[in-house]
Amino acid sequence: MEILKLQNPDIQHNCTVKKVDDKGKESLCNGHLREWLTPPDNLRAQLGAGETYYRCRRCGAVYRGTIRRHLRGVKVANRELVAQPALPTQFPLTKA
Template identity: 35%
Template sequence: MDTQHVTSTETDQPTIRPLKGYQTSCDAKNEKGKPCWGFLKIWYGAPDELTRTIPRDHVIYRCQKCGQLYHGPPHRHVSRSWRKMEMIAPER
């Protein structure tokens, strides 16, 4: 009986893509070539092996739909409404 050796070309670690600017949704394409557009959330439970591969001040984001991983700086307020509130603050 012949045995076939299956070699995997993919590594065990998933690819971590960098974020683009104020990106808040996944742009990974599925098998049909359409973008996922799932929401990106910070992944607090990321394994230490993954957190060691990204810069120290970055965090790992994970798509809620497809699970694609991204890395980038932590997002602050995407809408600048918090600055408007500071400007409108009443004087004492």
């Protein structure tokens, strides 16, 4: 299995594997990359600190790159994300 490296870990979200269709025309896969949470043990042993595998949802190509966590409470661009207050419900709750 060939493991590709992310070209730009900060902004790459699509697969860049070239494929050839039935007519011989070459194009990019452009499938969405998702974090691969269940890689085989032999691949998991090759990972360094702060790295993870990403897998294309269309062609199954495997990429290796840094972990990108989009969770609340992390610092992004020198500012801290704060939890948003809950939205009010559409229908007010009344006690019967």
